Amino acid sequence: MGGRGRGRGRAKTAGTGSRFHSRRVYEEGDELLIPGQNADNAAGRRFPLPLAMWDFGQCDAKRCTGKKLSRAGWIRELKPQQRCRGNAIVLTPSATQSVCPMDRDIIQSDGICVVDCSWNKVDDMPFHTLKGGQPRLLPFLVAANPVNYGRPFKLTCVEAIAACLFIAGFQEETHLILSKFKWGQGFIDLNKELLTAYASCTDSASVVR
Template identity: 40%
Template structure:
């Protein structure tokens, strides 16, 4: 699975997890998307499912400020648009907040759900707080990886007390 990031450089560059992934060669920076990309979009209708791994060869994260995200995602990005199920942030800025993930956390979460666990680990290994994301979400990620439908994801998230 190829990991890509479309970066809008709206946040502090020293805290940009997408830039760090590019620097270490884990992700490729792109300027344009193709219809073959899976786009992580927090406003998409469908959740990332394990079966999505058969539909795409690349996972693309849009790196932008959370404050500007809604306007950024009003743009029509070409590709398979998917959102993550509810997960807790492990990063120090938004620790334990539902859905307030860094780009690296979002990529790792999607990879884990699609059964790319080792690749997900390699993404977060570059961050001293990376293990915290997996510690907080270990059981949820395992359960989400078994979901076959969006309805399954909703049911699982409710079992954990998280609303979709």
Template identity: 45%
Template sequence: MDLHVRYEGDDDPKKCTAKKLERFEMATLHGTDRATPYGVVLNPHAERALSPADKDTGALVALDCSWESAEEAMFSLPGEHRALPYLVAANPVNFGRPMQLTTVEALAAALVIFGEKPHAEEILSKFNWGHTFLELNEEPLRRYSECENSTEVVEVQREYLERGE
């Protein structure tokens, strides 16, 4: 699956996971909405959860911007907008915080949910903490990937939220 990033350039380029993916030719960065291809857009404000049913929608698209500017209006990209379900960050800045994922973590999570775990492992291998993301989220990612649709993903997510994990 082709990985694309609508790149805002808000954060330090040396710490930017999207820029690193671009350097290794693992993702294509786009400076405008218009240049960004149609596909599944990872959007924390989306009304539907990402599920394996979304796999064949086209490219996988993430928005790379600072969390401070990640407002709903920022997600004007064309495509099928989907929210990632409950997951915990492994990156050094937000380690252990739920839903505070870097761009590479978000893309990797989507790939695992789509049944493309080797691709997820490949992109995470460029970060010394990358394997930790998959370890921390092993059970929920496995369960989400076994769901048929968004409704089932939300049911699984609800279990994690109720347990406070």
């Protein structure tokens, strides 16, 4: 369960790979508000791929990126006991393999599911009880959200989804979902070299190598 960027030794910045994989959550409830909604959003424009999140009710709904995507109609909220759609890619620290380009077809058909919880309560989260989908980790990436800017792995819901999309080859959708946040493009700028390298890998093992 190594957490390195490919061949870059990045895990040294974050600490030992195994330690950080055990603490990875790809959702966070503390970030700036989305700028004013445009006409498309107000009209309920849908995101082109299926997205869902398990909501544990731990975050400030006014500042949570997952909640904002939900209010825009771009992500479906699930209760912890609900099952996610089909074989959706589930971003969870209990996974044993990383997201990789080979996940593209799964994302195209069944989408991505994340967990909306507080970083302060991550150690107590029952990730093993979540039902359905294909569990995946994210490789080493740095947060661009205002609360955890520059910190390895501490991504918000939208950053986690965007990373998964980019690695799987959905660049247009990556930029679309990040465009709803004024700091969103900064996530790509901060991680462009890593994301591009991960997106060129052949399988999960080569992503974390």
